[in-house]
Amino acid sequence: MIESPWEYAPAPESRDIANLKPSYQMFVDGEFVDGGGEPLKSVNPATEEVLAEVASADESDVDKAVRAARRAFDDTWSTMPGTERAKYLFRIARLVQERGRELAVLETLDNGKPIKESRDADIPTAAAHFFHHAGWADKLAHAGYGPDPRPLGVAGQVIPWNFPLLMLAWKIAPALACGNTVVLKPAETTPLSALVFAEICQQAGLPPGVVNILPGAGDVGAALVAHPGIDKVAFTGSTEVGKQIQRTVAGSGKKLTLELGGKAANIVFDDAPLDQAVEGIVNGIFFNQGHVCCAGSRLLVQESIAEELLEKLRARVRTLRVGDPLDKNTDVGAINSAEQLAKITELADSGDAEGAQRWTSPCPLPDRGFFFAPTVFSGVHQSMRIAREEIFGPVLSVLTFRTPAEAIAKANNTPYGLSAGIWTEKGSRILWAAQQLRAGVVWANTFNRFDPTAPFGGYQESGFGREGGRSGLEAYLDV
Amino acid sequence: MSDTRTPERLAVAKTYKLYIGGKFPRSESGRVYPVHSAEGKFLANAAHASRKDVRDAVAAARKAFPGWAGATAYNRGQVLFRIAEVMEGRREQFATEVAAAEGLHRKQARAVVGAAIDRVVWYAGWTDKIATVLGAANPVAGPYFSFSVPEPTGVVAVLAPQQSSLLGLVSVVAPVLAAGNTCVVVSSAERPLPAVTLSEVLATSDVPGGVVNVLTGRAEELGPWLASHADVNALDPTGAPEDLRAELARAAADTVKRVLPVRGEREPDWTREPDIQRLRAFTEVKTVWHPIGT
Numbered sequence: 221m222i223e224s225p226w227e228y229a230p231a232p233e234s235r236d237i238a239n240l241k242p243s244y245q246m247f248v249d250g251e252f253v254d255g256g257g258e259p260l261k262s263v264n265p266a267t268e269e270v271l272a273e274v275a276s277a278d279e280s281d282v283d284k285a286v287r288a289a290r291r292a293f294d295d296t297w298s299t300m301p302g303t304e305r306a307k308y309l310f311r312i313a314r315l316v317q318e319r320g321r322e323l324a325v326l327e328t329l330d331n332g333k334p335i336k337e338s339r340d341a342d343i344p345t346a347a348a349h350f351f352h353h354a355g356w357a358d359k360l361a362h363a364g365y366g367p368d369p370r371p372l373g374v375a376g377q378v379i380p381w382n383f384p385l386l387m388l389a390w391k392i393a394p395a396l397a398c399g400n401t402v403v404l405k406p407a408e409t410t411p412l413s414a415l416v417f418a419e420i421c422q423q424a425g426l427p428p429g430v431v432n433i434l435p436g437a438g439d440v441g442a443a444l445v446a447h448p449g450i451d452k453v454a455f456t457g458s459t460e461v462g463k464q465i466q467r468t469v470a471g472s473g474k475k476l477t478l479e480l481g482g483k484a485a486n487i488v489f490d491d492a493p494l495d496q497a498v499e500g501i502v503n504g505i506f507f508n509q510g511h512v513c514c515a516g517s518r519l520l521v522q523e524s525i526a527e528e529l530l531e532k533l534r535a536r537v538r539t540l541r542v543g544d545p546l547d548k549n550t551d552v553g554a555i556n557s558a559e560q561l562a563k564i565t566e567l568a569d570s571g572d573a574e575g576a577q578r579w580t581s582p583c584p585l586p587d588r589g590f591f592f593a594p595t596v597f598s599g600v601h602q603s604m605r606i607a608r609e610e611i612f613g614p615v616l617s618v619l620t621f622r623t624p625a626e627a628i629a630k631a632n633n634t635p636y637g638l639s640a641g642i643w644t645e646k647g648s649r650i651l652w653a654a655q656q657l658r659a660g661v662v663w664a665n666t667f668n669r670f671d672p673t674a675p676f677g678g679y680q681e682s683g684f685g686r687e688g689g690r691s692g693l694e695a696y697l698d699v
Numbered sequence: 700m701s702d703t704r705t706p707e708r709l710a711v712a713k714t715y716k717l718y719i720g721g722k723f724p725r726s727e728s729g730r731v732y733p734v735h736s737a738e739g740k741f742l743a744n745a746a747h748a749s750r751k752d753v754r755d756a757v758a759a760a761r762k763a764f765p766g767w768a769g770a771t772a773y774n775r776g777q778v779l780f781r782i783a784e785v786m787e788g789r790r791e792q793f794a795t796e797v798a799a800a801e802g803l804h805r806k807q808a809r810a811v812v813g814a815a816i817d818r819v820v821w822y823a824g825w826t827d828k829i830a831t832v833l834g835a836a837n838p839v840a841g842p843y844f845s846f847s848v849p850e851p852t853g854v855v856a857v858l859a860p861q862q863s864s865l866l867g868l869v870s871v872v873a874p875v876l877a878a879g880n881t882c883v884v885v886s887s888a889e890r891p892l893p894a895v896t897l898s899e900v901l902a903t904s905d906v907p908g909g910v911v912n913v914l915t916g917r918a919e920e921l922g923p924w925l926a927s928h929a930d931v932n933a934l935d936p937t938g939a940p941e942d943l944r945a946e947l948a949r950a951a952a953d954t955v956k957r958v959l960p961v962r963g964e965r966e967p968d969w970t971r972e973p974d975i976q977r978l979r980a981f982t983e984v985k986t987v988w989h990p991i992g993t
Contacts, residue, residue, distance in 0.1 A: 348840065364832060366974065459955065466952035471945020473962060478955065635954075654987045664989045671839035675847050675984050680932070681955045689837055689847065691984045699976065 228541070231548040233335045238326040243273040244411070246435055247418035248281065249288035250428025256281050257436055262412055265332035266545050266554040266589040274411050277434040279443050282403070285432040286449040289374040289401040292429030298371050298399045302358030309354030309396060311424040316347040316389075319420065323413055327385055328545045330412040332554030332590070333508055335546050345670055346389035349688075352672035353393035356693060360398065363690055365699040371399030372475055372698050373451030378441040378465075380457045381407035381556050382511040382612075388414050390687045391454050392431060393672075398696035400452065403432045405444055409557050411435035442468070450474060454695065456513070459610075459636070459681050477685025477695040479513065479677060481610040482638030485631035486516030486667065487653065489624070490525045492643035496665065498532045501616070504641055504667040506540060506552055506594055510614040511560075513682075514639035516667055518600075518607060520627050523620045530598060530618065534579060537594045542583045552614060555590040564592050564613030571597045571606040576617070602633055610636070624649065628656040637679025641667045660686070715745045715891070717752060717915065718898035720759030721908015726916075727751040734891060737802025745891045748916035753883065753924045756912035760854045760881040761930050763909030768851045768879040772827035778905045779823035779877060785904040786816045792896060793865060800864045800890035814970055815866040821973070822873035829878060829978055842991045849982040851879030852957055853932030856925035858918040858939045864890035866969045868897065871937055872911060874977035880933070883912045883925065887938065891915040919943060926950035926958075933957035933981050937966070957981070 243259075245252035257276030264271050277285070297305070316323065323346075324339040333342070360369050375395045379387040384406060395402045406414035414433050421431045434440055438461070445453050445465050455465050456479040469476045486504050488497050504516025521529050545553035555561040572578055576597040585591040592613055600607050600617040607617050621627040631640055640659040642650055650664040660678045663669060670676065670688075677686035685695045715734075716723040728749035734742045748756075767775070786793065790812050798808035829849055837845040855875045860867030864887045875882045886894030898913045914921060918938045926934055926947040934951050936944045941964050948958045959980050 463952045463955060466955065467949045470948030470952060470958075473960070475960065480955065650989065654985075660983065660985055662985065662987045664987065666843065666988055666990050669839070669841070669843060669845070669988050671837065671841070671845065674837040674839050674845045674988070675835075675986050677984070679852075679983050683955060684957050686984050689986075690835055691833070691847065694979070 228549045230544070232544065233325055233546045233548060235325060235329060235546060237322055238329055239322055240326065240329065241272060244275065244415045246275045246277055246281065247415060247421070247431070247433040248285045249432065250422065252418070255435070257440065260408060260411065260435060260437070262330055262409065264329050265556050266586070268588055268590070271329055272412065274415070274435050276436045277440045281434060282440060282443045282447055285403045285434055286374060286376070286447050288429035289403050289432055290449055292427055293373055293401040296427045297396070297401050297430050302360065305396065305399065306354045306357035308424055308426055309350050309357060309393065312420060312426070313347050313350035313354060315420045315423055316343065316350060319416070320344065320347065323385060323416060325546070326416060327413050328553070330410050331381065331384060332545050332556055334550040334553040335548055336550070337508060342383055342386045346386045349389040349393045349672045353397035356394075357397040360693070360697070363693050365694065365697050369697040369699050372696060373400060374449060375400045375402045375452040375454060375696065376444040376447065376450040377402055377404040377454045378444065378457065379404065379406055381410040382508060382513070384410040385413040385417065387456055388417060394687070394692050395696050396430065398693060400696050401430045403434060403444060403450070405434050405436055405441045408435070408437045445469065452476070452696065455479070462683055475695070478683030479685070479687065480681060480683040481636060482513045482515070482678065482682050483518055483608065483610055483634045483636045484514055484516045484639040484641065484659065485518045485520050486641035487520045487627045487631060487643065488522065488525070488529060489627070489644035489646070489649065490522040491645050493645060494525070494529055494532055497529065497643040498536050500641060500643060500665070500667040501533060502536055502540070505616045506537070506614050507668050509552055509555055509592070511556060511612055512668065514661060514668065516639070516641050517611060517616060519616055519618045520630055521618060521620050522627070523622050526620045530596070534596065537581050537596065538583070540581060540583065540594055542581070542591060542593060543586055552594060555592050555613060558590055560612065561590040561592060564611055564615060567606060567609060567611045568595060568615050571600070571604065571617070574604045574606070576600045576604060576606060602630060608634065624653065628653065632658045635681040638682035639663065713743060715743055715895050715915065717746045717748055718895070718902065718911070718913040719752065719756045720762070720912065721902060723898070723902070727755070734889070736799040742799060742892060745895070745915040748885070748914035748921060750921070750924050752914055753921050753928070756883040756914055757854060757925070757928055757930050759909035759912050760883050763907055764854060764881045766907055767881050767910045772830070775877065775879065776823050776826035779819060779826065779873065781904045782900060782906065783816050783819040783823060785900045786819065789896065789900060793893060796892045796896060797865050800892060801862070811866050815869045818866065818869050819873050822877040825877045825975070825978060829982065832975070833979065833982060833984065837986065843988050844991055845986060845988045847984050847986045849878070850985050852981045852983055853880060854930060855880045855882045855933045855935060855981050856928070856931045857882050857884045857935045858922050858937060859884055859886050859894065860966045860969070861887045861889065861918070861938050862966050863969045865893040865897070867966060868894055870969045870973065871935055871977070874973070875935070875981050876910065878978050878981050880981050881910045883914065883931070885914050885916060885918050885921050885938065888917045922947050923950055926956070927953060929954050931956065933959070935959045937961050
């Protein structure tokens with residue numbers, strides 16, 4: 221820790237704002253009900269305290285929810301004029317905004333992400349997704365999929381724990397806008413904001429069954445995906461599970477979209493504005509504790525500036541404040557679960573074993589909770605596990621290159637293809653590199669930008685289908 | 700004057716081969732299989748492609764991909780139009796083969812050939828419109844220029860329709876090419892001859908070698924190798940039997956391959972004007988962001 225008279229005093233957000241309840245029920249057919257599964261205990265990863273007990277679904281609950289969604293699809297939602305559907309979505313967007321502070325605190329308690337990120341990124345962007353898609357509901361004939369594109373039916377959606385409410389918005393907003401009804405399974409470790417979202421659906425007067433939320437573990441997701449009453453499956457999560465889902469859905473006629481893992485290359489050329497690049501690198505890998513599928517986890521630096529850049533990078537990373545996620549000054553919060561912390565630790569250890577040089581930020585870590593100090597590996601080779609496997613944590617692997625062509629070859633040397641970054645002042649090189657990179661999202665002189673109007677999604681083993689923008693509607697239309 | 704009559708001319712029989720990397724090799728396996736007309740008359744022996752031929756064809760398609768994907772849309776459109784021009788010159792040959800393969804009357808076969816050529820022309824006109832129609836400038840809430848462009852998916856494995864030997868074939872191959880992909884095509888097993896003639900057209904119409912690779916053989920045999928091949932990015936299982944499609948889709952999951960959704964036992968009506976579904980299916984939308992500022 222840097223001894224400085226200018227240390228920040230703690231600026232904690234009040235946890236009371238979250239309106240945390242001791243127990244949460246699941247949401248089926250417009251009502252909160254108990255589940256048939258063994259209840260989950262949602263844990264605050266920053267303190268390891270149990271936040272609440274959450275109902276969990278069993279197979280019969282999955283069946284009930286799918287039936288409710290089917291009834292709602294047939295009776296109201298698919299037959300309702302688009303203009304009416306739009307108004308429901310606008311209502312939801314507004315309610316998310318109104319309850320934004322509550323949702324942000326709840327999300328931070330449940331997930332461990334810093335309050336400044338849940339407050340300034342997750343929740344506003346979630347609201348923006350509903351607002352954007354609301355406008356599509358009555359304009360689908362103009363989306364370029366024919367004069368009268370039809371919804372698919374009931375969508376089964378499974379989302380991860382890294383952006384619980386935002387991923388929910390990415391899934392539910394386009395599904396509803398296109399006239400589908402949904403059964404959504406939030407992640408086992410972060411179900412709370414989805415259940416508050418269910419309250420918002422009630423407040424918005426959404427017809428029963430249009431949105432159903434079933435907390436549970438992987439078995440609930442598997443049952444949902446395999447349910448014959450589902451017409452569409454949307455999944456965000458690991459590539460491994462994505463492959464299983466693709467196998468399950470094969471031959472069923474269900475439409476499938478997958479947003480899977482990544483191992484993004486963040487490429488810094490020798491003419492890049494270094495201070496800006498350092499900010500982008502930090503944002504790319506330490507945003508959300510690195511729990512981002514499109515995180516810039518492989519830094520590719522041109523050899524001639526590697527030393528200078530690494531020095532600046534370490535100096536900057538040293539200033540990141542790791543700790544209480546509810547503190548408004550915290551930059552890096554808690555790792556979401558003990559299991560994830562173990563995975564990060566194991567992969568980082570493999571970096572040592574394979575001969576990379578580890579540098580760890582000397583920041584103090586809290587005594588309790590799941591934390592991992594920001595870590596930078598240099599001297600990384602392409603064959604090392606830390607250069608090939610998704611770590612999903614605050615661990616950066618640094619590789620070097622000499623020529624632009626080598627940078628592209630190294631960047632594309634992965635089965636993943638979700639995102640990439642380019643840092644250079646040369647416009648023509650940006651456009652060239654963006655063209656050469658096999659990745660669904662390319663950030664040039666910036667990183668980790670998201671917007672409901674901008675399609676997001678991967679190449680190759682990072683999955684297929686897009687979310688956001690006009691392209692994203694295809695996933696929820698029978699076209 | 701002698702009354703000995705000139706003997707009737709003996710036709711030059713064709714030996715049919717595969718089309719891989721712009722060349723016409725025999726199957727590595729040395730196998731051939733007999734092809735009969737719809738009436739059961741022996742027409743020829745066609746090359747019976749093997750797993751090794753699949754691998755060679757995928758390698759050729761991969762090698763050709765950067766050049767074809769990197770060509771200008773205008774250029775790709777011209778090359779596709781050139782295919783139609785060369786096909787036009789071979790209309791009679793195609794009509795003869797389609798008539799024999801599908802048991803059509805001469806007039807019907809001519810109509811099918813005409814429709815196939817028109818189909819290529821239709822897709823030739825799409826190459827420089829895909830980006831306009833499927834791309835976008837994204838009005839993001841912030842000081843960034845964000846745009847989305849469609850790009851080819853990569854190497855596409857196409858199991859061509861079994862019934863429609865030419866119109867069906869061009870209806871599935873042309874969109875793959877128009878979008879900038881390269882492909883490995885397994886022709887109709889019972890009706891492969893129009894596909895072989897199309898290979899000859901492709902070889903003489905400015906299509907770079909390896910952009911299209913045509914294997915005559917059985918979708919049931921070759922499909923699983925293509926579906927599981929790690930260097931194939933997408934699969935069109937149209938010509939696979941319905942009960943095999945699920946198996947192919949499962950094999951494709953190991954590499955998260957894009958699989959065109961194909962439903963039902965019957966082939967689509969290829970005479971209907973297509974929409975852009977096949978162009979979209981083999982296209983990736985890439986979104987690029989850059990800050991705006993002074």
